[in-house]
Amino acid sequence: MKRFLFIGHSHVRAIEAAAARSPRWADAHFLDLNRDEFKPAARIIDGRIVLNRALSDAIDRIVKGEECFFALAVGGAMHNVLGLVHHPVKFQFMNPWKQVDPVPEVPMLPFEAVRGVLEESLSYQLLVLRALARHVDGPLVQLQSPPPVPSKEALLATPGVYGQAIRQFGVLDEKSRFAWWRIQSDAFEAAAEEEGMGFLPAPSQCVDPEGFLIKEAWRDPTHGNVWYGEQVLSQVYGEAENVPSL
Amino acid sequence: MSHPYKDLPDYAFWRRSVVECNEVNPAVSPSFSLRPHEKVATAGSCFAQHIARHLKKRGFSYYIAEPAHPIMSEDVARTFNYGTFSCRYGNVYTSLQLKQLIERVYGEFVPHESAWQLETGLWVDPFRPQIQPRGFISVDELERDRSQHFASVRHMLSSMDVFIFTLGLTECWVSRSDGSVFPICPGVSGGKFDHEAYRFQNLTVREIVTDMSWVIDRLRAIRPGLKILLTVSPVPLMATAAGGRHVLSATTYSKSVLRVAAEELCEAQDMVDYFPSYEIITGPNARGSYFASDLRSVTENGVDHVMRAFIRSYTDQKADAEMVNVSTQREDDHVEKMEAIIQTNCDEQALDPLVLRTL
Numbered sequence: 272m273k274r275f276l277f278i279g280h281s282h283v284r285a286i287e288a289a290a291a292r293s294p295r296w297a298d299a300h301f302l303d304l305n306r307d308e309f310k311p312a313a314r315i316i317d318g319r320i321v322l323n324r325a326l327s328d329a330i331d332r333i334v335k336g337e338e339c340f341f342a343l344a345v346g347g348a349m350h351n352v353l354g355l356v357h358h359p360v361k362f363q364f365m366n367p368w369k370q371v372d373p374v375p376e377v378p379m380l381p382f383e384a385v386r387g388v389l390e391e392s393l394s395y396q397l398l399v400l401r402a403l404a405r406h407v408d409g410p411l412v413q414l415q416s417p418p419p420v421p422s423k424e425a426l427l428a429t430p431g432v433y434g435q436a437i438r439q440f441g442v443l444d445e446k447s448r449f450a451w452w453r454i455q456s457d458a459f460e461a462a463a464e465e466e467g468m469g470f471l472p473a474p475s476q477c478v479d480p481e482g483f484l485i486k487e488a489w490r491d492p493t494h495g496n497v498w499y500g501e502q503v504l505s506q507v508y509g510e511a512e513n514v515p516s517l
Numbered sequence: 518m519s520h521p522y523k524d525l526p527d528y529a530f531w532r533r534s535v536v537e538c539n540e541v542n543p544a545v546s547p548s549f550s551l552r553p554h555e556k557v558a559t560a561g562s563c564f565a566q567h568i569a570r571h572l573k574k575r576g577f578s579y580y581i582a583e584p585a586h587p588i589m590s591e592d593v594a595r596t597f598n599y600g601t602f603s604c605r606y607g608n609v610y611t612s613l614q615l616k617q618l619i620e621r622v623y624g625e626f627v628p629h630e631s632a633w634q635l636e637t638g639l640w641v642d643p644f645r646p647q648i649q650p651r652g653f654i655s656v657d658e659l660e661r662d663r664s665q666h667f668a669s670v671r672h673m674l675s676s677m678d679v680f681i682f683t684l685g686l687t688e689c690w691v692s693r694s695d696g697s698v699f700p701i702c703p704g705v706s707g708g709k710f711d712h713e714a715y716r717f718q719n720l721t722v723r724e725i726v727t728d729m730s731w732v733i734d735r736l737r738a739i740r741p742g743l744k745i746l747l748t749v750s751p752v753p754l755m756a757t758a759a760g761g762r763h764v765l766s767a768t769t770y771s772k773s774v775l776r777v778a779a780e781e782l783c784e785a786q787d788m789v790d791y792f793p794s795y796e797i798i799t800g801p802n803a804r805g806s807y808f809a810s811d812l813r814s815v816t817e818n819g820v821d822h823v824m825r826a827f828i829r830s831y832t833d834q835k836a837d838a839e840m841v842n843v844s845t846q847r848e849d850d851h852v853e854k855m856e857a858i859i860q861t862n863c864d865e866q867a868l869d870p871l872v873l874r875t876l
Contacts (some may be wrong), residue, residue: 300839305863348863352856353588359851361588365658379661380586382654388591392852433862436855491862 275299275507276333278403279344280396281494282416286344289500294502300333302326304345304399305515311395313402322402330407335395340511341407342471346396346459347416354451356427356440368482382450389454395461398463404466410514412469414503415456417495419448422482426492433492449482471510474502540822541802543793543828549744551831552808555678556580558603562610562685564750564794564815566601571824575834579603582673583666585735585851597649603677604669610685611720612728613698618644619674619735622667628697632656633707640706643699652707674739677859681792684775685750687720688758702758717758719771725778726785733786745789746831747782748776751798753813792830796825 275298277283283301290296292304304312304343308325315321333339365371373379404411421425423442428434429466463470477488477499490496527533529546535541551557558580559569572579575801585599588739592849598605611614620626621644632640632653639652640659645666654658690702693716704710736743749772757767772795779791798807807819828834 309669325834348859352852355859356855358586358588360587364586365654365661367654373661377588378667379658380588381597381649382658383649383651383660384589384593384597387596387650388588391590429530431862433858436858440851447576493859 273511274334274337274338274339275342275511276302276330276339276407277342277344278302278304278330279414280346280348282344282347282414285490285495285500286502286503287291288497289504292497292501296508302329302333312399313395315398319372320398320402320405321483322325322406327406330376334407334409339407339411340507340514341403341411342507343400343403343411343413343468344412344416345400345403345413346393348391348454348493349396350416350419350448350451350455352448354448355441355492357443359440364447364450366453368453369446369449371444371446371450385450386454390458393415393455393458397458400459400462401466402465410469412471412507412510413459413463414507415418415459415470415472416452417488417493417499418473418478418482418484419445419452420489420492421445421479421481421498422486425489429492437492445483453482460486469497469510473504474499477502513515523874534803535800536804538802539802541797542826542829543796543800544826547830548790549831550833551577551744553832553834554578555744556676557679557681558582558673558677560602560604560606560615560647561681561683562608562750564748564752565681565683566684567815567820568681568683568748568756568794568824568827569600569602571820575824578719580673580677582676583669587850597645603673605645605648605666607648608685608700609682609687610700611687611698612684612690612725612732613689613718613720614644614700615682616701616728617698618670618730622670622674626697629692631657632696632709633703633709635707643703643708644697646699646701646706646708652684664759667768669691675738677740677743679744679746681746681748683748683750683794684725684779685752686735686754687771687774688754689718689720689724690715690758691718694698698792719759722778722781724763724773725774726781729778729782733782733789739774743788745786746780746792747789748792749779749795751795751807751815751819755813791799794827797823797826849868 277286277299283303287301290299309323312323312326313320359379362380363371363374363377364382364385366382400413416473423445426437426442429437460470477485477495484495488495488499535849553576553773556578557572559565576767581600583599583604585594589599594600598607606618609618617626621628630643633643633646634640637651638797639654640656641652641662642648642659653662689698691698693714700711703715733745736745753768754771757764759767769838776795783789783791797803803819807816807822809816810812
């Protein structure tokens with residue numbers, strides 16, 4: 272018997288919602304790291320990375336010693352915290368992936384400094400990734416967070432307080448937003464590789480030729496929708512078929 | 518019996534002012550004083566970084582003309598050399614380097630070499646090879662950053678009130694093709710060393726005085742009334758390329774040349790003072806205690822002594838006045854606000870995860 276355990280922050284919810292729709296995914300289980308009892312999910316104590324006890328117990332209760340495929344969706348929103356809208360003190364930066372036209376009179380930050388800012392902001396989430404990687408016993412992947420929504424108009428139409436903030440500060444150009452997302456993705460991919468775990472990119476059918484999230488998958492500026500969650504489930508289950516023991 | 522020594526002040530006597538003195542302060546004849554609102558800019562070798570840091574702590578208007586963006590934390594800003602000196606020029610070790618920096622920012626000298634590619638495929642600025650870890654992602658980015666940096670330096674030169682320059686080295690490496698001087702030997706932090714392309718130069722007193730005289734005249738033309746303070750770095754050479762010479766001897770020679778040059782400049786120029794941080798750190802009074810275990814790095818106690826002497830001699834402040842609590846955390850409300858909004862959005866997902874929301 273095999274089971275699947277998805278552990279993560281908000282990105283795991285679209286996957287969970289998709290799983291609830293079909294018995295095909297009945298063996299998928301979910302742990303939401305935003306639950307109070309799981310905070311903080313990891314800490315450094317006396318130089319060691321220590322996983323939250325309630326979380327490790329919850330993992331062990333679900334796994335029950337059975338073979339399990341683990342998929343993590345840790346973090347994944349920081350690129351939008353820093354790079355969805357313009358900072359009140361505007362700046363621009365070049366990136367290695369997409370040509371961005373220079374904006375006159377707007378100061379340029381070096382790309383490596385932008386990377387330094389985002390990687391510093393990810394330090395807790397990367398710690399959680401490492402703590403989970405060192406605790407679970409089984410095939411393990413980190414899921415790439417959904418690529419950005421390319422459409423400025425769609426983002427400006429975001430409802431609620433989120434939309435108000437977007438309209439107040441203005442949407443960053445899509446190429447720079449892509450760069451913020453890609454820096455974050457690369458940081459998680461590098462950490463996953465260091466921990467000896469896999470890294471699954473967003474399902475290819477959900478990504479347009481420029482690397483952005485296709486419209487069918489949009490939910491809000493940060494998250495994929497339930498359809499996207501279904502694509503991820505299919506992808507993860509497909510990946511598990513490559514693991515001999517499962 | 519009358520003689521010239523009879524009426525000299527205490528500081529002219531070794532026993533009174535070095536042996537029996539509680540805390541040596543050789544800065545006895547300042548030609549100007551610093552006022553708190555005056556913009557103090559710094560440049561020079563590693564030792565100048567200490568001065569910059571302490572000026573900030575003591576509430577002086579340490580002038581940063583190329584500040585870090587508020588989105589950067591203090592740690593990231595420091596890593597990328599924002600605030601290390603007044604602009605992001607990195608260490609300016611020699612008088613020749615300072616002269617060429619000024620020429621370059623005004624477009625009067627354009628070196629043949631513009632960018633060095635690393636094995637990683639990234640690029641470094643030959644004249645600021647260690648300004649940021651990993652380097653620049655393209656020549657285009659490097660040149661845009663340099664252009665922005667030059668604008669900051671021009672702004673600094675035209676608006677500073679005091680310029681503190683720490684002379685660090687006499688040894689340097691120079692391009693044979695156009696005489697451009699590099700802060701670090703090509704091949705050490707980028708670039709490829711080639712005897713045909715580069716030559717070693719050990720600057721003489723005459724060369725330093727000539728270059729610094731040009732610098733002072735140029736700075737005063739841009740900013741009349743500028744006060745200038747020269748110091749000599751007490752940090753010994755990491756290594757010498759002056760063949761056949763022990764590094765200790767090379768260090769003594771180098772620092773002696775710098776010290777003599779600084780003295781000649783102060784004698785010849787108004788409102789140019791030599792500040793004796795070198796003597797405070799290396800003099801017998803310190804008994805070697807101001808060097809760390811590597812016998813190169815200056816201890817914090819040593820820097821504190823230097824700054825107390827500086828405050829006593831050049832300001833109205835009390836030397837033991839309370840330090841300004843300089844926050845180590847840069848505040849960026851915008852990031853906190855966006856984080857809260859996005860977290861709320863993430864939390865709201867839990868309320869109705871089955872709803873297919875379309876943008």
